[in-house]
Amino acid sequence: MKNHFYLGRHLDNPQAEPSDKPLTYDPADLTTHAIVTGMTGSGKTGLCVTLLEEAALQNIPALIIDPKGDLTNLLLHFPDLAPQDFQPWIDPETARRAGVSVEQSAVETARIWKEGLAKWGMDSARVRALKNAAQFSIFTPGSDAGIPVSVLSSLAVPDLDWRENRELLREKIASTVTALLGLIGNEDVDPLQSREHILLSHIFENAWSKGKSLDLTELILQTQTPPFDKLGVLPLDAFFPAKDRTALVMRLNAILASPSFETWREGQALDIPDLLYTPDGRPRHSVFYLAHLSETERMFFTTLLLTSVETWMRTQGGTNSLRAIVYMDEIFGYLPPQKNPPSKQPLLRLLKQARAFGVGLMLATQNPVDVDYKGLSNAGTWFIGKLQTERDKERLLEGLDSATGHLNRQAYNKLISSLGKRAFILHNVHDKQPSLFRTRWAMNYLAGPMTRTQIPALNDLAGASWDLAEADVMAADLSTTAPQTESTSDTLSSYQPVSVKRTSPRRPQRRRVMTASDGATQARPAIPTGIGEYFLPFNLSLMEAFELARRPLGADAEQIGMRYRPTLLAAATVRFLDRKYGVDSEVKRAVLVPNPDPRGVVRWDDYAGKDIDLKMLGKVPAPQSRFVALGAPFDQKTVLNAIQRDFKDWLYRAVSLKARANVTLKIYAGPDVSKSEFMRLCADAAREKRDIEIDKLSDRYERKLDTLENRLKREERELKQDEEELADRKMEEMGTHAENVLSLFSRRRRRMTTSLTKRRLTQQAKADVEESLDAIDDLEEQIEKLEAELKQKLDEINDRWGEIVNEISEVTLTPTKTNIFVDEFGVAWMPYYLVETGGETVEVPAFG
Numbered sequence: 001m002k003n004h005f006y007l008g009r010h011l012d013n014p015q016a017e018p019s020d021k022p023l024t025y026d027p028a029d030l031t032t033h034a035i036v037t038g039m040t041g042s043g044k045t046g047l048c049v050t051l052l053e054e055a056a057l058q059n060i061p062a063l064i065i066d067p068k069g070d071l072t073n074l075l076l077h078f079p080d081l082a083p084q085d086f087q088p089w090i091d092p093e094t095a096r097r098a099g100v101s102v103e104q105s106a107v108e109t110a111r112i113w114k115e116g117l118a119k120w121g122m123d124s125a126r127v128r129a130l131k132n133a134a135q136f137s138i139f140t141p142g143s144d145a146g147i148p149v150s151v152l153s154s155l156a157v158p159d160l161d162w163r164e165n166r167e168l169l170r171e172k173i174a175s176t177v178t179a180l181l182g183l184i185g186n187e188d189v190d191p192l193q194s195r196e197h198i199l200l201s202h203i204f205e206n207a208w209s210k211g212k213s214l215d216l217t218e219l220i221l222q223t224q225t226p227p228f229d230k231l232g233v234l235p236l237d238a239f240f241p242a243k244d245r246t247a248l249v250m251r252l253n254a255i256l257a258s259p260s261f262e263t264w265r266e267g268q269a270l271d272i273p274d275l276l277y278t279p280d281g282r283p284r285h286s287v288f289y290l291a292h293l294s295e296t297e298r299m300f301f302t303t304l305l306l307t308s309v310e311t312w313m314r315t316q317g318g319t320n321s322l323r324a325i326v327y328m329d330e331i332f333g334y335l336p337p338q339k340n341p342p343s344k345q346p347l348l349r350l351l352k353q354a355r356a357f358g359v360g361l362m363l364a365t366q367n368p369v370d371v372d373y374k375g376l377s378n379a380g381t382w383f384i385g386k387l388q389t390e391r392d393k394e395r396l397l398e399g400l401d402s403a404t405g406h407l408n409r410q411a412y413n414k415l416i417s418s419l420g421k422r423a424f425i426l427h428n429v430h431d432k433q434p435s436l437f438r439t440r441w442a443m444n445y446l447a448g449p450m451t452r453t454q455i456p457a458l459n460d461l462a463g464a465s466w467d468l469a470e471a472d473v474m475a476a477d478l479s480t481t482a483p484q485t486e487s488t489s490d491t492l493s494s495y496q497p498v499s500v501k502r503t504s505p506r507r508p509q510r511r512r513v514m515t516a517s518d519g520a521t522q523a524r525p526a527i528p529t530g531i532g533e534y535f536l537p538f539n540l541s542l543m544e545a546f547e548l549a550r551r552p553l554g555a556d557a558e559q560i561g562m563r564y565r566p567t568l569l570a571a572a573t574v575r576f577l578d579r580k581y582g583v584d585s586e587v588k589r590a591v592l593v594p595n596p597d598p599r600g601v602v603r604w605d606d607y608a609g610k611d612i613d614l615k616m617l618g619k620v621p622a623p624q625s626r627f628v629a630l631g632a633p634f635d636q637k638t639v640l641n642a643i644q645r646d647f648k649d650w651l652y653r654a655v656s657l658k659a660r661a662n663v664t665l666k667i668y669a670g671p672d673v674s675k676s677e678f679m680r681l682c683a684d685a686a687r688e689k690r691d692i693e694i695d696k697l698s699d700r701y702e703r704k705l706d707t708l709e710n711r712l713k714r715e716e717r718e719l720k721q722d723e724e725e726l727a728d729r730k731m732e733e734m735g736t737h738a739e740n741v742l743s744l745f746s747r748r749r750r751r752m753t754t755s756l757t758k759r760r761l762t763q764q765a766k767a768d769v770e771e772s773l774d775a776i777d778d779l780e781e782q783i784e785k786l787e788a789e790l791k792q793k794l795d796e797i798n799d800r801w802g803e804i805v806n807e808i809s810e811v812t813l814t815p816t817k818t819n820i821f822v823d824e825f826g827v828a829w830m831p832y833y834l835v836e837t838g839g840e841t842v843e844v845p846a847f848g
Helices: 026-034 044-057 070-075 082-089 090-099 102-121 124-133 166-183 195-208 216-224 244-258 260-267 272-276 295-312 344-357 390-406 409-417 452-462 468-480 486-492 544-546 637-654 675-743 752-805
Strands: 005-010 022-025 035-039 062-065 137-141 284-289 324-328 359-365 381-384 423-428 435-439 532-535 558-578 581-593 626-629 657-662 665-668 809-813 820-837 840-845
Touching: 005 044, 005 195, 022 195, 022 423, 026 344, 026 359, 035 044, 044 062, 044 070, 044 124, 044 284, 044 324, 044 359, 044 435, 062 070, 062 272, 062 295, 062 381, 070 137, 070 284, 070 452, 090 102, 102 124, 137 452, 166 195, 166 295, 166 381, 195 216, 195 244, 216 244, 244 260, 260 423, 272 284, 272 626, 295 324, 295 344, 344 359, 381 390, 390 409, 409 423, 423 626, 532 558, 544 840, 581 657, 581 820, 637 820, 657 675, 665 675, 675 752
Parallel strands: 035 359, 035 381, 062 284, 062 324, 137 284, 324 359, 532 820, 558 626
Antiparallel strands: 005 022, 005 435, 381 423, 423 435, 558 581, 558 820, 657 665, 657 809, 820 840
């Protein structure tokens, strides 16, 4: 259909070749949102790229959040399919490993792309239509490598009436404050309990309700001296003392004072209409490149962007068509189960409410187990690719089942297991049945993740507005100075497209040319085929490197170069699955061995103490570096393979997990649950079982007590009657006795039998009273004993379940060899600074 997305072709079965029947998708269905999941290598990114390509062809704008740099490929469309168009984006290292030049690789890539497009019924005209359909741009928050983004616009008062939109604006304030507190280290903040959150929220509300904007400077000043005297019913200083506010002010001011924050203050405002459309009305596909940011900064920016989308969305009228797409390339960490990061609430609100405004969310993940599927129950479309583990499949099917309410889990499980690369299941609530299909060829050149230094050339290629001269100066500075922070590691492990020309003057720097006697050359040694190659970042400044090496840094010290030495990197994931103990956990181990024995003997325990973040590994070296030659065992593939096998054997022997169990309560947990949390789970379960037992016991005793109390009340009523009768009998007896005395002095005589009868009735009434008193005493004693017995039994129940809570046993779980997966293995190049100081050349590690 003309207005539908062309995503691929139907498959009769996962192993078959695709049929001629195209798989199309109605863009209106995307208003109910889409989930895309699949392991690495499943073709998930390619599918998402084709979805966005089709959206551009339909003039649908998109905001694209790109944490890893994959979606920058959306700017690589070459209608002429000429080799010279592809050549700047060919990885020279990949070409070298293939044994061809960059030019030869470009020719082959152009041929492959032309044939791929033709095979799927597309030509250069469609690629040209894509190029002209939208304005593609790359934005770089916190950097001016691309189009910088000003986050301070998020503190400005929205163009909404406060009285009519109070609830919406308070939600935006809550999300903005949560993101801001996350940036200064306050994670998982409870808006109802955090003093910091309450104070800052009131400052925002005080300003916005009066139509006034805030900037970060004003926010900090008002935090120190708020424009109100009370919070709730308490005086401000009682709720949040001035001394504590000063501590918060210092942390906020540290952001403002940081030189790196300057790039957050300038650039494109987070104005959603401007990000969705150009001034002349063309749709935009705005890619927000976040790979250079820390996790905290990514969370901060993503939250602000999502809240800005939500605010803009609420100003739009309702529609049944797709107005815009918000795409997140990886939602791991942004919508987790149980935890509540700043991004979670805006995402949940968008998932629930965006449909009515024609805004479709497209969320992708390769980590199904780390997504809160209850939050995704509003998703109407699921694209499911091949998944790596049974745990991933079970969690995905659980979420899909909760979203649809009717799912043949066994059939889906079998189908997912048989999927190959680029094969997906399309489950759409708007269709009668799911579809199996293979994704079409992407029109954009999928070159892989791009680095920050390549972004200026990408924006230039797409004709996006940015300051070339300023970016050139930045690039030149970065290429001639040693990196100082972790955030520059991506730049140092990057390569420039070979045809991009830099005309800005570079900063002069004195360098000494290293001779052959240095044992290092500019040519990178060849790694054995099949062995991984990695580059550790320069994460130490020169001063930190000397401090770590315990060497003085002289005043005459001058950096004269950088050098890489080979080290051995081995990283693996060990999975533990034990249904009895409810364990489904992963343990990751990464080991860096600086100088392995040439024979391949490694004492792994000696190197297991230091954690290595695999995310900071680069793919290419820092510019102008030199390399020490490879020696044994690095140049011997057979030895390296033996070391890898030995690494797995060591993990099998050395790695274990402690599982906890409470057999009586049937509570089990792995190491991801702390002891205190496990105790809480046991206490909750014991409390529930105890309450059930107490309810049963109490019901039984209450019935007995009710019976006794009813009898007691009856006896008390009888006692009252008996006491009244006794009093009457005494009066009668006294009257009869008086009459008998008077009869002695009169002619009328009374018989003595009357007096005796009255006396007998009085005694009988007295006996009835005494009997009632005895019965009451007996019943009260029975009630007292029964209550004491109930209390004793309740105490016994409480004590017993209290003891059961502490009946915790631990068991050591060991992995199976089939559940040990080597993630990374090979040569990791360790960076060193070469410094001339005190008349000698010193080499110190730049990674630590």
